[in-house]
Amino acid sequence: MQKKEFTSFGVAAVVRELKEAILDSRVNNVYQLNGKTLLLKLHKMDKPAFSLVLEAGRRLHLTSYVSEKPQAPPAFCMAMRKYLRNARLMNIEQYEFERFVLLTLETKEGKLQLVLELFGDGNIILVGENGQILQALSYKRMRDRNILRGEIFQFAPSSGKNPLKVSREDLLEGLKGFGDVEIVRAVARLLGVGGVYAEEVLLRVGVDKTRQCSSLSQTEVDAIFDGLQGQLSRVISGVLEPCIVLNEENSFVDSVPFKLMRYEGSGFKLQPYSSFNEALDEFYVRVTAVEKALSGVEVDQLKREAERLKRIVADQEKVMTEADASALRDKQVGDMIYAHSVEMQALLDRFSSAKQSGKEWNAIVSEALAEKKAGVKPDVFFESFDAKGLIINVCVDDLRFGLNLRKSLFENAAGFYELGKRAKQKMAGAGDALDDSRRKLAEAEAKIREAEALEQAKPAEVAERLEKLKVRRKEWFEKFRWFTSSDGFLVVAGKDAVSNEVLIKKHTESEDVVFHADIVGAPFVVVKAGGKKASEQVLSEAGEFAAAFSRGWREGFGSVDVYWVKPEQLSKTGPSGEYVSHGAFAVNGKRNWFRNVPLRVAVGVGVGEDGEMRFVGGPVDAVSVRTKAYAVMMPGDVAGKELFMRVLRFLAGKMPGELRERVLKASVEEFREFIPYGVGRIAEG
Secondary structure (H helix, E strand, O other), X not given: OOOOOOOHHHHHHHHHHHHHXXXXXXXXXXXXXXXXXXXXXXXXXXXXXXXXXXXXXOEEEEEOEXXXXXXXXXXXXXXXXXXXXXXXXXXXEEOOOOOEEEEEEEEOOEEEEEEEEOOOOOEEEEEOOXXXXXXXXXXXXXXXXXXXXXXXXXXXXXXXXXXXXXXXXXHHHHHHOOOOOEHHHHHXXXXXXXXXXXXXXXXXXXXXXXXXXXXXXXXXXXXXXXXXXXXXXXXXXXXXXXXXXXXXOOOEEEEEOOOOHHHOOOOOEEEEOOOHHHHHXXXXXXXXXXXXXXXXXXXXXXXXXXXXXXXXXXXXXXXXXXXXXXXXXXXXHHXXXXXXXXXXXXXXXXXXXXXXXOOOHHHHHHHHHHHHHHXXXXXXXXXXXXXXXXXEEEEEOOEEEEEEOOOOHHHHHHHHHHHHHHHHHHHHHHHHHHHHHHHHHHHHHHHHHXXXXXXXXXXXHHHHHHHHHEOXXXXXXXXXXXXXXXXXXXXXEOOOHHHHHHHHHHHOOOOOEEEEEOOOOOOOEEEEOOOOOOOHHHHHHHHHHHHHOOHHXXXXXXXXXXXXXXXXXXXXXXXXXXXXXXXOXXXXXXXXXXXXXEOOEEEEEEEOOOOOEEEEEEOHHHHHOOOOEEEEEEEEEEEHHHHHHHHHHHHHHXXXXXXXXXXXXXXXXXXXXXXXXXXXXXXXX
């Protein structure tokens, strides 16, 4: 049993969370991951980018996983980019508590609505200001509406009454109208909430779900109404307990916005999450990945093939047994004919001579039977006669066989020996076929064991691989340049005028220390004190960082002067009321100087406890305590790719053999920002 559909309760819960998370964000880009799934890359001012997954007919949630994107965007994706890039997401809502989600976006084309249908095969439809369909994931003509470009968009007919608008009287009248239908089916159909939540309402109020609607009392209907309102209020108000339901084998069964009584006991376990979006993300990403991984593991198909081969083997073994018995019997008959050749020949002669004398077969048979009864020697073997085939049927020592009157006695014996040889030959051929079938059966059973092992191993492998694809939530300081000092302080620097302004205004506290190089075109560098007094070591390293990322690096200076001040000494007003440009601050009071600070940075590489290779950048002392392989960089005239490749080769030369290739194959994007202006030279390491 596994989650089959996104319920209206699930839609309400996820939309409630998304209202707080994504409103007023802008669409950076649109990707189409497969035939039914869109990924909207969103961003808000001063916040890391985030991704919203919309899969027609299946799911809607934010995702923290990296998704594989096709190299060539499909036509629908290109159309979505045309309309939605840089659009502002103004609203997200659920339509009439149905499985429709409407995203309202402010675009250059006006206010558009992106409609996600989460029922049946689903759809994703872009609707213009005038209500006309601009684009759709799939176009179709239907009995009750059409999804065609240029037509006015219409919602599918309601699957039931909106439970948010149903009164007690409506509920009573509606349920009574179902007559002898089970109450759980009636609630699901009347309100369109699905079987899971219809059953949950009844469980919570203690009404047997198999009861017929016609047997309900007013009190019971009132209880059902109150139970329904209780569940609705939880999702509407956002009082959730999101969790994933797992079975005894730890396989994902469902993702729910709050705990359901149906999953209490019975071997189910609940794995809580901080948000419903996070629970949905984990559930669908892992379930989809496992489904994809197991798509090539056809255990049932292999088992069907094994059963077919077992039947073939059984049939072939039966043929072998019968052929062996036939060969043995035919040889015994031949031997018996020779052993009693006198009697057998006498019997043949008797029938032949009697017929030649003009007697009828019936008379001959009657005489033979009479003599057999009298104990006449040749006739004691006689049993019956086939006049049509001219076969004398005899029995010797419980072995029954026929003698052909058209053949001599020895031709009869030779015929049985020949039949025995043919049976032996048949056995040889059947034996080869049986060996081949047994081999195929053994291979099929081995594949089944392998496939069943894969079924057990794949989810674990998938989980391990997905963990690497999960996008780590970035800390606020990762939008800036930063490093951790050799004695553990966080040091953060601006990248440009905008980030300088944000760093000082939003992320600098009174106990922090602010550095700046005494040169036009330098970042503010902030030592985050974190309740401690900044050490001389971190002050020295922060000064070195401020010097390195100043314009002095680009100009090729050997050193610059650097000073530090307290945050309260910074102001947006100049000494005579002059305007201070964006990203700059006027400094009041005493400055604490570091003279002739050398321009240098270090780039290092190391391997963490998790086996992942990481690049580290910053002041030399800060990098040297975190990695043994590092390069010291100074201003120089080598730029771009040539410089970065020199750094990789230098670092690779300092790594053990098994890591050397990994360093050489690393992307320069992993350390590009550690080198000021992307130019310089390697001084030492």
